[in-house]
Amino acid sequence: MIARPWTDDLPKCRSTCVASYFSRLGGGNVDSGDDYLCFHCQTEDDSCLYGVFEPHNGLEAARFIMQRMAAELLFPPPSASNTDEEIRDKLRNAFNSVEKAYIENYDGMIAERTSLQYQLQTLNETQISQNVDNILARLKEIDQHLSGGATVVIALVHNNKLFCANVGCCRALLCRTDANSVLRVVQLTADHSLANEDELLRLRQLGLDHNKLRNAQYVGNQPGTRCLGNYLVKGLYKAFPGVSAARTEPVLPSPEIHGPVQLDESCRVES
Template identity: 35%
Template sequence: MEYLSMHLPELKFGRKDVNVQAYEQALTSWTDDVPTCRESGVGSAINELYRRDGSRIQIHSFQDRSFRFRVEDYDLCVYGVFDGFGGAQVADFVTKRIPAELLWGQLVPEKSDEAVKETLRQAFISVDKEYFESIGDRLAARMVMQCDPQYSSSSQLEELEDRVRAGSAGVLAVVLGNRLFVASIGDCRALLYRSGEILPLSIDHTIYNEDELLRLSHLGVDLKLGVSYPELGERSYTRCLGNYPVKGGYKESTLLASCQDEPVIPEPEVLGGIPIQDFSFLLLYTKSLWHAVAEATGCQDPDSEIAELCRYYFREESSLSGVAQAVVDQVVRLHHDRLEASGGRADTREDITLLIREFGGCREPRGNTPGRGLSRGLMDKKEEKTLTRSSARPSRPTRSSTTTESSGVYLAGKEIPIDEHGRIQPYVDFAPFYQLWNQRKFSQGSSDK
């Protein structure tokens, strides 16, 4: 304690912890050499605050992280979507460490289902432990400051408290041969789609889950279903990565001090192996996408709406990343339009990430001829904007940006005309140019003679 007190001035909380920095230097680029899975794609949108005047501003830096790797030697694909909170440091750490726990021979086709599931569980637990070891100096400095009255209300202590509360939810999918395994923690979501059938592969680990409340009651703390408890953090996770105050520091909480063990755990729920031959595609996404669809449409089953929207864009986009980004863009647009139409107060939308993995069972035609999307967007701009399956196909969004609001192409206030195939018709007459050009060529040819 005395040593830490003497060296507290050296702990510059504006810079990275030495151990975290060492990890980042060692792991920042190693995944660059791991092949990306070409049968998958990712789309995302950064968080926004919608103001009453129609403008939008970013609330905080982007905190989602994802990866999609393939190792041919083991017939292995690993996908992850991680939703950071309180900062991106935990999600960033996890997406650099978990692939190292899975890609180098730990998972091989000969492994049994139970052995694979145990490997995934241990990967989450091990990485969570490594993260806390990497911020050991910060945790020690925080403890010293809490015991020293001169730091009781300092900005340095407040900054440390914010940093150690950072955490991440996440969902991890592994395709090993023809088997699928999914590990989830927090409230990120996963689903499989097959011929109109949706198979959910994740549950929410929050105080809204009765099984989780039962687990906590066995540890000695009784919580009421759906009641908000600030001690568990803003998102009320009962399982997550990071978030020291509800793990190693749970004895500091009056609500959790009676627990016999750490109440919030890093152990994921794991499903598998699921044969993938008959399925069309797998979706992994942050809960914010689910919330945005629910708020934009009022539907009771956002998962189905997201799957149907993906099916639509399979016909419109030529790449899987294009499909994922088109779905995210459409949801963001509809979410913002809903707010404008209601005339409500300022509202927010969190970071969104959607990862799509296509399987051999997918029979959707991929991509249309160039220009068709723009043509349909112009023809459909008067259609009601909705995602519900009872409606016609969703309106085709402008693909340039999530913040672009126009549904067509304009020049000097006039819409550029297009033909029946969606191609832009000529709008500049070059006849006088060619007439002068031919006259000049003719005159030059005569002078040469």
């Protein structure tokens, strides 16, 4: 049985209908077939924090990323005195810290992978017949773990302003009533995918053929151009023919920060 994540016990914010739905999908009492993980909470100074995480290759790494992200953003929580730029920096630093913690969490497995690959290269014919199947099976198991990760979107309501940060294709949407009292839905975040011209330009600057990528479905082993985790397509990207020519890691953990968006009565959605 999978342990219930501690984020389920965070003080809930007052407006959590969508977040509650995702939380039921991704909570600790469900199996690995679910599509999303989530946390949603309210801090002592009435800031509200939401996070949605779409797992890649299983829930293990995504659960680690979700719980570490909550810890980075809530300990300590934003304070009423924080400026807009300080909030943006807090979000940016949280993503960087979570990525660093992920690498440290899998450091032993990365080292074991390197050792096993060295063994494969140095085995003689007798040793190959005896050991290669076990080594290859373990390498496959390690690669499965190392490819785990998540695309992420974070929404923080602070001082009546909305800030968003994301990697990948999880989206933040804002419902707002226009001057004619018509409810509009505005997408606040940009998808980090091969349909994003800015991301294609970034990959082109790394030495990749952006025209081939434009028609591709995957960057290495995943559809998005940014994520947290998935060391296999970052530190080991040279193993993937489509991106092996890149001068540096093609898939980034760095978020885009959006906002602040001033919230007012036009942003209220009545049930």
